[in-house]
Each structure stands twice: as structure tokens, then as C-alpha cells.
Amino acid sequence: MDDLDFRLLAYSAHFGEGDEWRARVILGREAPPEALAWLRRQRLGRATGPVRLPADNKLGILPRVVVPVVYQNVRFGYLWLIDADGSLSDEQLELASAAAVDAGAICFRDRVVSQLRTAREGELVRDLFSEDEQVRGMASARLVEGGLFASRGDVTVVVARPLAAGAEGVGVDEDDRIALQIALDTVSARLGDRGSLRLVRPDHVVLVVPSVTLRRSPEVPDALRTTSLERLGRSTKWRDVHVATGSPAHRLDDAVTSYTQALDALRVAEVVPSFAPLVAHEALGIYALLAAQPFDQLGTYGVHPSVRRLLEADRELFITAELYLDRAGDARTTAIELGLHRASVYHRVRRIEDVTGLDLSDGQHRLLLHLGIKVSRLLGLA
Numbered sequence: 001m002d003d004l005d006f007r008l009l010a011y012s013a014h015f016g017e018g019d020e021w022r023a024r025v026i027l028g029r030e031a032p033p034e035a036l037a038w039l040r041r042q043r044l045g046r047a048t049g050p051v052r053l054p055a056d057n058k059l060g061i062l063p064r065v066v067v068p069v070v071y072q073n074v075r076f077g078y079l080w081l082i083d084a085d086g087s088l089s090d091e092q093l094e095l096a097s098a099a100a101v102d103a104g105a106i107c108f109r110d111r112v113v114s115q116l117r118t119a120r121e122g123e124l125v126r127d128l129f130s131e132d133e134q135v136r137g138m139a140s141a142r143l144v145e146g147g148l149f150a151s152r153g154d155v156t157v158v159v160a161r162p163l164a165a166g167a168e169g170v171g172v173d174e175d176d177r178i179a180l181q182i183a184l185d186t187v188s189a190r191l192g193d194r195g196s197l198r199l200v201r202p203d204h205v206v207l208v209v210p211s212v213t214l215r216r217s218p219e220v221p222d223a224l225r226t227t228s229l230e231r232l233g234r235s236t237k238w239r240d241v242h243v244a245t246g247s248p249a250h251r252l253d254d255a256v257t258s259y260t261q262a263l264d265a266l267r268v269a270e271v272v273p274s275f276a277p278l279v280a281h282e283a284l285g286i287y288a289l290l291a292a293q294p295f296d297q298l299g300t301y302g303v304h305p306s307v308r309r310l311l312e313a314d315r316e317l318f319i320t321a322e323l324y325l326d327r328a329g330d331a332r333t334t335a336i337e338l339g340l341h342r343a344s345v346y347h348r349v350r351r352i353e354d355v356t357g358l359d360l361s362d363g364q365h366r367l368l369l370h371l372g373i374k375v376s377r378l379l380g381l382a
Contacts, residue, residue: 001069001103003077006031006039010103017084020060035059044068044078050093052083067096071104076111079103118198121148125199125208129256140253143197150194154211154248157258160184160224161204161266162232163276165239172203176238179231180205186231187224191217204266208255211248221245221278242269245280264291271380286374306356307372311381313355318373320348325370329360 001009007030014022024032031039038059044051047068055063065088067079079100081088088096124146127139143149160180164170172180177200184205188196197208207224214220221243228241244265246258261281268287269276281288310318320338324345327333331349335342349360358365 001077001079002031004075006036006078009077009107014082016082017062018082019062019084021062022080022082024060035061042066045075050097052086065093065096067093067100069100069104069107071101071108074104074108076104076107120146121197122199124148125197125206128197128208128253129199129206129259133253136253136256140251140255143252147194149197149208149252150210151252152210152212154250155208155252155255155258156211156214156248157246157255157262158207158209158214158221158224158243159204159246159259159262159266160207160228160241160243162228162238163240163242163270165236170237176232177202179233180228183224183227183231186227187220190223191220206259208252214245225277240277242266242277242279244269245278247281260292261288264288267291268378272377286371287378290371290374290378304368304372306358307369307376309357310352310355310369311376314351317348317352317355320345321352321369322373324349324352324360325366325373329366 001011002025003009008025011022011026021032021035038056038061042051042053044066047066050065050067053061053064053066055061062082062084063086065081065083067081068075069077069079079096081096121143124139124143127135128143130136130139144151160183162172162176162180181200184198184200184207188198188207191209191213195209195213199206199208205224205228207220209220225241225243228243229238232238232241244262246261246265249255249258258281265275265279265281265284265288268284268291269279272287275284275287284291310321320334323337324331324334327337331342331345334340335345338345352358353360356369358369360366360369
């Protein structure tokens, strides 16, 4: 039995002659690509009862009967029976139809249970990120006690958000959220039952996983990004999807901290492209501290006049100052990365000191300039 996309749901033992298609479907869990076009030509979506399909020697398909799996007027997939010699009687086809109805009832029940579980999970995960500590504690307990999440020590939050390609004001609409929901569900399914928690927010999706899962499967953030891009489709609306990972939280009811850190990391990645498209809060360095502050306050207090003078004077000097300070004042390394002679770096450092009025041999002055440069990056001034 297949679902509506011809992915294998279940199969039984087979007696008698089999064919290549059956073997490939069971091994690959879905119809092979070359068979999908053949299946679509059969227009099975219109079928209301058993349909006999002819053989196709080229595809390795024997004659078979397909029975739609329908319950409460909802179509869930197709039940297949190989009938190489056309010997299935009307009575046997009636039995197959009855079995398809039973299968549809099971699918219907599973879908309802899954929808209820997803809705309940969504409510509790929203509470998990509440500002109220008591609400977070109750949500955490219910998620674990209700069998929705297997608590295994530290948890980490992964957040994915699409990045608009064009003008500001482009928002995530309902179709985009559905696409992101499917991507989130796809990645979550790979982690197994109770292996993750999911939440769809207005402009991003959230995945909560045990930290040990990310250590064993570090490809999860990239999988969420690529799957999201696939589901959003080729569009001029979105140019990328950024995925951020918070630092591990010791308990599930502390997951809000990891969530906040992931959002901070997204903010940094949007204005400092070197961190995109996959960014971990633990890799942000000084940006982790700065991003935790409201950006309006950073703009008021964080950019020292000396940094503004450097920005206005010479973009090349600004870049040199940032790299020089990033490399702890190592002129040799700075020269190599800039493709300059070391003497040229020393010359630029003197010019930086002249423009800013700072003494870069003084640790306090270096700190002041370094922080100011990073704040300028966050504010999009540089």
C-alpha cells in the first residue's frame, strides 16, 4: 500500500510471481522515478473502485489491480495487488475493497491523532518560550509526561528564517509557512518519535532537540536549511534561509535561553554575512554579547566618536583596524591576510591612530575601538 505520492506505507508477504517494481518499491520505500510518470498517466485520482492496470515490460511491471484507499471521502493512498494471470475474481476484489476501507479508517485515525498531537505540542512549545518561569516549568513537565518529548539532559534550539531577496517589507505568508512547516516536519521525522519538538512562528520555525542529537547528527541545521529552500521553491521572493543554533540549555524548561540565543545569532548573520547561512551562537564571539543588547541602545551608546571618524575617513583603514584587532595586534598575520607587506600594516596602524586619536598599544583603547567596530557592523554602518 502506497500513500498519494506513491511512497510505501505497508506491504505483506507475496506468494506466486512477483515483479521488479514491487521489489524496488519495498527496497526504496517509494516508486522509482521512471515509474512515477507511468503511474500519473493512469489517472488514479479519479478511481472510485478497483482498477486493472496492464503490464509494462520495459518498467518491469506485471498486470496488477489498484484499489483506492478512501475513508470519510478522504483519499489516503492505494492498495496494490499483483494479478499476473488475471485470475482475481469479483469476490476477491470485493475483499480487497473492504480491506482498503479498513486501511483508510486506520489512516484517518492516525491523521486525527497526529493533528491533535501536533496542536497540543504547538501549544506546549509556545508555553515553553513564555516569559513566565512557572508556565515554562509546567509546559516542560507536560511535554515529557505526555510522551511528546524524551528528556535526555541538555537541549538545543535550532531556528530557521527565510531571507528576503528584494525590498524590505516582504513577509512570510501562509503558503510560505506551510512550506516551512513541511520542511520542519521532514527534518523532525528523521530524528524519530519523541526526538524533537516543533513550532511555527510568524516568520520562522523552531526545532528543539536534545543536544546529544546535534552532536551525533551535526547535519541537522543544514538539512533544515536545504529542505526549507526546496519547499519554498525557486522564487525571487527568498534568496536564502538562515539557520541559527543556540547554546545548549541544561533543562527543557530553560530552552527559552537557547531560543533567544538562536534569534540573536540570526540577527548577527543578517548584518555580518561571514556568519551566514548557518550560524551557531557559540561561534559569535564578542557578537554574542553585543547582540543580546537592544540595537537602539547599541546605536546610542555603542559607537564611539573615534569609530565614526574612522568610518568617515577611510573604508580601507576600517577593514585593516578590524582585522588587526581580530588578530590580537599581530601585524604579520594581518599583512598576510590583506596581501600587504608588514611595513604597510604598521603604516596603516599609525594612520588609524591619527584618525581616531587612540593609542593602539593601550589595551583600553584597543578594546574601545574593537567593540565600536563590531557594534558598527551590527548596526549596518560598516
